[in-house]
Amino acid sequence: MILLLFLIIISLEAIYEGLDLISKNYPDRGYKLWSGVFEFVYRVIVMLIIFLWIANYHFSHIYSYHVSFWHIFGGFILLRFALFDIIYNLIIGEPIFYVGSTKIYDKIWSWFFRWSGIPRDHFFAMFKLIALVISITWLIP
Secondary structure, eight states: OHHHHHHHHHHHHHHHHHHHHHHHHOTTSSHHHHHHHHHHHHHHHHHHHHHHHHTTOOSTTTOSSOOOHHHHHHHHHHHHHHHHHHHHHHHHTOOTTOOOSSSHHHHHHHHHHHHHOOOHHHHHHHHHHHHHHHHHHHHOO
16 A cells, blocks of 8 residues: 555656656647646645644554554655656656766766766666665565
8 A cells, every 4th residue: 555655656756747847848749737737646645645644644553564654764765766767767758777967866876877887777777676676575564
């Protein structure tokens, strides 16, 4: 349940951000509308989760296991690292393991690959696969 919810949230965010970037380059093609639709659905789901948390709604009565906050938090971070860039790059038409040059995150990765000489695609394929496996094991009861 938690894994599926996180997959939906991460995918919706990557899709709407990718469509938003495309809509800036091609304003006549209707991508802005679809970006807005995906962003709206994403924000509704996130707000529902926040409202349920504020209302002190717990899933412990549904499941018989104890859910660790750190497993859920860490699982979300690892799942987002493993999937967000791949989905985003597919939407905007870049290579799957593309590293940009504008954000601090991209600059750090670019420096790391220049410094280490490690091939970017091989490193990201394994690093993201490991993050994906760990996140799935933490988020599936």
